[in-house]
Amino acid sequence: MADFVLRMPDVGEGVAEAEIVEWHVKPGDVVREDTVLAAVMTDKATVEIPSPVAGTVTWLAGEIGDSIAVKAPLVRIALEGEAVEPQTAAAPAEAKQAGPLVEPPPVAVAKPASVEKPVASRAEPEPAAKPLASPAVRRRAQEAGIDLRQLRGTGPAGRIIHEDLDLFLSQGAPSTAPAAGLARKTHVEAVKVTGLRRRIADKMALSVSRIPHITYVEEVDVTDLEELRAAMNRERKPDQPKLTVLPFLMRALVRTIAEQPALNATFDDAAGIVSRYSAVHIGIATQTPAGLTVPVVRHAEARGIWDCATELARVAEAARTGSAQRDELSGSTITISSLGALGGIASTPLINHPEVAIIGVNKIVMRPVWDGSQFVPRRMMNLSSSFDHRIIDGWDAATFIQRIKALLETPALIFIDT
Template sequence: MSRHVVKLPDLGEGTTSSEIVAWKVKVGDQIGEDQPIVEMSTDKAVVELPAPVTGKVVSLAGEPGDQIAVGAELYVLETEAGASAEAESAAAPAQAPAANGKSAAQSAPEKSSSPASNGNGAAPAPSKSSGRVMASPATRARAKQSGIDLTTVTGTGRDGRIQRQDLEAAIQERQVGKAPAPRVSSTGRPAARTGTEEIRILGVRRVSAQRVADSKRNIPHFAYVEEVDLTELERLRKHLNSQLPKGSPSYTYLPFLAMALVRVVEQFPKINSRYDSERNVLVRHEGIHVGIATQTNDGLKVPVVRHAESLSLKEIAAEIRRVSSAARDGTASRNELQGSTITITSLGKLGGIVSTPIINAPEVAIVGINKAIERPVIVNGAVAVRLMMNISSSFDHRFIDGYDAAEAIQALKEKLEQPAAIFIRD
């Protein structure tokens, strides 16, 4: 027998350490090569690390929430003599997103697709993985939250990988006709509930919480709210949606807002900046990289639509859908989750009347949209029903004066109320 020390690999983008999110094994377990061992969190994503060799788990380096330095011991395996040419290795991040937004497994060359020995050339039916479960960190987190054992779920992805839709089907199947009956006391009344549950804040959720707290603590937020008449924009949106091929995704308000924001930045370039606190320098960007605040099972993420100034409305809409979806299902690359220069946030149908968005530091501005509702307003001296929505914004008051912030939002209001202006360059 020999001792095989597995060290934390460099997860890219200058990462010096990573947080343990969850161990998939315990000391004493016999594991196989490529079996998922641990989930590690970087600032932007959760990465699943597989075992480099077959062996028995001898020790684990820490508990969930602990930080492990790159190159430090992560866990130790006991292997058969000669099972590995090296005494030490770094765990390969099988699910780490590559630069193209795909996981390492997806980026690797595909194996030959020649027919199996049965000679009929038919693709094998989806089946459960033998010995281990293949699923993204987001799918695992959702399964844990729902109390689903992934070993009982049939995966329809490549090599039996469990896709998001596979898990959702299993959740729905379990929920049908299985709502728990409320607990009652001996008197027939609902019983008092005295239990508690402790939830450790780990991974992306912890990083997001820390950044939000730092932003609110360190940045003097100037909040500005303005109501916008979306009647004409809604008419244009409905017309464009009616021209789309059947089954195509409809335009939401977000791509119009992003495109209008591009025009506003051209008038007020200072709001498209990032503050470098170490050098005390405000870096004004020519390229407009729009962050799209996205709620996920792992907490708030901000995927980025890069160079929105060079994209058409159709391209912006498609890119918003792509990066938001990747953020939700855990396949977004680190590059897709950083580098925004100004952020848009939306609560969708939960938009409410007004919000006070927190700046996505080191940016200096964030714009949020609230719920659009029809209500009576005075137009040219007469009462008319118009589609109205409030725009909520926050600016870093250290660099953006209140007057300049108000001017920028008024310019945004004008473009949204006269949507033809969105498509006209001066």
């Protein structure tokens, strides 16, 4: 029988393995050339793998969530016209020569939580089941505030008898019964962490374990900025996106980084080298249906307000739809994290390793502010920012944020050429 073994392709420079995030076929499926077999992920970029041949799938390398090494067997296909014997676990001979295959682990399924050995008088019956009991037992249970569905009857046909009530009460029964229609729930769903969610988990664990964070929170009066933003939005051209606060913050970052280049950097702690960049590539933490991603606006130093807004909208939409390319999801030198209207009054953002700083944007709220003679309503927004304390001292972090604050509070300064 002529077989074809498709091996994991090299899906990116420097990538040693990729995680299976979706199977589009199963053993026994007939495929044609270019039929998509699987989707794999690496560095938050998802790549679809098509079949180069026509035939019948007989073997898959693993389950969703498994990581497969580059050049390791991924799919075995019996070529069209050949006899087919589907396999789900046995490795093909060609694969064994190239190295061990990843055996499929048990599929993660929802399962009930483990419980202690049940006591004879207690039960977890189905919510709709009506327990068997005499009127006298029912009346006594009602007076004691006991839900009979919590008991297992020891009488004929499972009927609950007075002795069952006695034993239940002696074991510390609740004093009141649950409301009608309510029942205890013991189901536990086991969800395997795979794909983007596992990448996020690994990234967050790396950030916390490797970087000693210092977080600095400062309030910013954005009343004038909001008035300017509203005026610019009223005058925008049809092909220009609606301005948010972020493009202004991006331009403020560019101006501040020119004065403090140490903040626009990455730290290779293994090699002991800090790399400071003249280019300002701003990562924008973006929530997507699949989870948090960080698309990158490259060369913000060469972009004006409208250009920043346009590129920000483009890469964020690409991230949300899953169409972002690999280079659009990597290479940032500093990151902005914004929760928009849900931003709360303060946060403790985690640094996007191996960067040394992240700027967190909280929501804008109207607050009374003392102007020296009276309280006046002002639009206020907090910046909650974190820094790698190995590289950035607290004084430098505070100076950095204070400069951004000054630019945002007097937004005309953002547009002055230096």
